[in-house]
Amino acid sequence: MTKPSAKKHKPESCSFVIFGATGDLTHRLVLPALYNLAAADLLPEKFCVVGVARKGMSSDEMRESLLAGLKKYKTRPVDDEIAKRLLECVTCIEADPSDPASFDAMAERLHKLETNRQTGGNRLFYLATPPTGFAPIAKQLGRTGMLKENGYWRRLVVEKPFGTDLASAKALNGELLSIAEEHQIYRIDHYLGKETVQNILVLRFANGMFEPIWNRNHIDHIQITVDEKLDVGHRGSFYDATGALRDMVPNHLFQLLSLVAMEPPAKFEAHAVRSAKAEVLAAIQTETEAEALKNSVRGQYQAGKSGDNDIPDYRKTEDVKPDSTTETYAALRLTIDNWRWAGVPFYLRTGKALGMKRTEVAIKFKQAPFAMFRDTPVDNLSQNYLVIAVEPNEGITLQFNTKVPGPTINIDGVEMKFRYKDYFQVEPSTGYETLIYDCMIGDNILFQRADSVEAGWQAVQPFLDAWKKAGARGLEPYKAGSEGPDAADQLIERDGRSWRKFG
Numbered sequence: 001m002t003k004p005s006a007k008k009h010k011p012e013s014c015s016f017v018i019f020g021a022t023g024d025l026t027h028r029l030v031l032p033a034l035y036n037l038a039a040a041d042l043l044p045e046k047f048c049v050v051g052v053a054r055k056g057m058s059s060d061e062m063r064e065s066l067l068a069g070l071k072k073y074k075t076r077p078v079d080d081e082i083a084k085r086l087l088e089c090v091t092c093i094e095a096d097p098s099d100p101a102s103f104d105a106m107a108e109r110l111h112k113l114e115t116n117r118q119t120g121g122n123r124l125f126y127l128a129t130p131p132t133g134f135a136p137i138a139k140q141l142g143r144t145g146m147l148k149e150n151g152y153w154r155r156l157v158v159e160k161p162f163g164t165d166l167a168s169a170k171a172l173n174g175e176l177l178s179i180a181e182e183h184q185i186y187r188i189d190h191y192l193g194k195e196t197v198q199n200i201l202v203l204r205f206a207n208g209m210f211e212p213i214w215n216r217n218h219i220d221h222i223q224i225t226v227d228e229k230l231d232v233g234h235r236g237s238f239y240d241a242t243g244a245l246r247d248m249v250p251n252h253l254f255q256l257l258s259l260v261a262m263e264p265p266a267k268f269e270a271h272a273v274r275s276a277k278a279e280v281l282a283a284i285q286t287e288t289e290a291e292a293l294k295n296s297v298r299g300q301y302q303a304g305k306s307g308d309n310d311i312p313d314y315r316k317t318e319d320v321k322p323d324s325t326t327e328t329y330a331a332l333r334l335t336i337d338n339w340r341w342a343g344v345p346f347y348l349r350t351g352k353a354l355g356m357k358r359t360e361v362a363i364k365f366k367q368a369p370f371a372m373f374r375d376t377p378v379d380n381l382s383q384n385y386l387v388i389a390v391e392p393n394e395g396i397t398l399q400f401n402t403k404v405p406g407p408t409i410n411i412d413g414v415e416m417k418f419r420y421k422d423y424f425q426v427e428p429s430t431g432y433e434t435l436i437y438d439c440m441i442g443d444n445i446l447f448q449r450a451d452s453v454e455a456g457w458q459a460v461q462p463f464l465d466a467w468k469k470a471g472a473r474g475l476e477p478y479k480a481g482s483e484g485p486d487a488a489d490q491l492i493e494r495d496g497r498s499w500r501k502f503g
């Protein structure tokens, strides 16, 4: 069955200014997302794309490079006519935040371009640069008045990682908020662009049957898993300074956690939803150093095979220190200190170079008291899990027990499965389309507010500190292509529980 989606309207005319336009993110995701929006007729009537490069490049050169990216990273066949129309909107401007005069010149050129292209003065500035560029670029935009909202909207999209710890995230928020208002700042997390992640809100709050049991009285524990097959590859220099915890937990895994654990917002509106998310993150119990070590596992992959791919030892990866203690796997046991979740552990795990790609939230309900069926033969007793499959096989599964047909009572575990592909015709996308579109229409419900980002870092900071002090002590090796270190199993098994098996 195919259902049509709600009709969206075109955003107001604007300029879309990309810093880091020569980079990987722009080519891999941002331009393909703009292309997909163009194909869906969801770009503004009057629109221009300004690609900013620190060193001179002609607009033609930039268009050529972006077209090559579009063809390489396409999510659907590229229609030459649509690509041509989109690329005609592209102009390259040179500006380097270490050269303030270049930003003065940019302000003038941008204004002229807006006049020529009749886009008006609405501007979206996308910081698609490494994080070292965020504050310096924002500072120059502020100094030159380019962010000033004078009857037009001016928005700043900030990529991840947003800081490397609590102190740096606070400092970056402080710098940005001294230049722009909170409503102008769009802190992006691509997990919020995923349909399956947005659907957590709908699953919980558009259905009457889940909310009454969505609490400590009925839920035993929650597991959040983001396993990746990918190894670190050519990202050694970034990854070795970052690690699995910083790279994935305070952002992506906490998006999943906050949507699953937040209180029902009073309205489906940015302020209410973002407040509920920030509140639940702030309620994650702060660990002492000893508790942090006890409630966490970190691992590092050693050489192995994932499918047909030979994966080298992490420490032999280009730009990784040969004695690196950076974790490529992290598992945490967290608790949320509020009425709803008291006593319900949240087990989180994520890692690279694992046997399979799997992102899911598994909600484990309390077992029924089986007194009544104590003497009943059980073929394959199922645990009562509600599983939100973010990737792959996007959908929702409910596991429960049923009677095996026959003259006697036999019990077996079965599943009820909803798969998106069985109900909806989903256009392939990068995941950035919704986020970019929402930013253009000024809806920041799917973007992170400053307090949420800081609450996330606050919750992981004790683990960062404890691991830093421990150095190599407690760093568990695991074989690439495996399910991760055995210690991650022990982390959950010591509570008498186990990780949900896939499949």
Ligand SMILES: NC(=O)C1=CN([C@@H]2O[C@H](COP(=O)(O)OP(=O)(O)OC[C@H]3O[C@@H](n4cnc5c(N)ncnc54)[C@H](OP(=O)(O)O)[C@@H]3O)[C@@H](O)[C@H]2O)C=CC1
Residues within 6 Å of the ligand: 019, 020, 021, 022, 023, 024, 025, 026, 028, 029, 052, 053, 054, 055, 097, 127, 128, 129, 130, 131, 132, 133, 137, 159, 160, 161, 190
């Ligand atoms: N690549 C991806 O798949 C993803 C990336 N991200 C995030 O997006 C951002 C960009 O990543 P990515 O495109 O991979 O990075 P790149 O290394 O490809 O850099 C992007 C561009 O930024 C410009 N740049 C570099 N340093 C600075 C600086 N200090 N000031 C201003 N401009 C600078 C460079 O362009 P020039 O020299 O021409 O000015 C460079 O080409 C990062 O924050 C990353 O974490 C997030 C999700 C996915």
Ligand SMILES: O=C1O[C@H](COP(=O)(O)O)[C@@H](O)[C@H](O)[C@H]1O
Residues within 6 Å of the ligand: 228, 230, 247, 359
């Ligand atoms: O931001 C990041 O996310 C990806 C994982 O994203 P997914 O959508 O494929 O689940 C991860 O590979 C990368 O290291 C990290 O920086």
